[in-house]
Amino acid sequence: QLQLVESGGGLVQPGGSLRLSCAGSGFTLDYYAIGWFRQAPGKEREGVSCTSSSGGWSNYIDSVKGRFTLSRDNAKNTVYLQMNSLKPEDSGIYYCAARDTYCSREVYRYDYWGQGTQVTVSS
Numbered sequence: 001q002l003q004l005v006e007s008g009g010g011l012v013q014p015g016g017s018l019r020l021s022c023a024g025s026g027f028t029l030d031y032y033a034i035g036w037f038r039q040a041p042g043k044e045r046e047g048v049s050c051t052s053s054s055g056g057w058s059n060y061i062d063s064v065k066g067r068f069t070l071s072r073d074n075a076k077n078t079v080y081l082q083m084n085s086l087k088p089e090d091s092g093i094y095y096c097a098a099r100d101t102y103c104s105r106e107v108y109r110y111d112y113w114g115q116g117t118q119v120t121v122s123s
Helices: none
Strands: 004-005 010-012 020-025 033-039 046-051 058-060 069-075 080-081 092-099 117-121
Touching: 004 092, 020 033, 020 092, 033 058, 033 069, 046 080, 058 069, 058 117, 080 092
Parallel strands: 010 117
Antiparallel strands: 004 020, 020 080, 033 046, 033 092, 046 058, 069 080, 092 117
């Protein structure tokens, strides 16, 4: 069974950091583009960042550039999203998703999704 599991969310003060993990089981994440999405209450799910298969290329939305960083650990079959200098507007449920072609910010293009992890940035 193909599965993605996110972890690492929590409550953090503005300016703090979190590292989210997206662990794959039943398939090898290195062969997939992995996207991170977030959804705030009352808002649509938005693409935040994506790393291409094999991790050779990554992109980020403008609001997180310079603060968020994607990385892969192939030995652990896991993709990480390091989030620094967090702001209240970064709050939401964060999801990782996989597709077997190139990165996209379109939710419907992804084949596999995790259950999400809550990130709350508040003082």
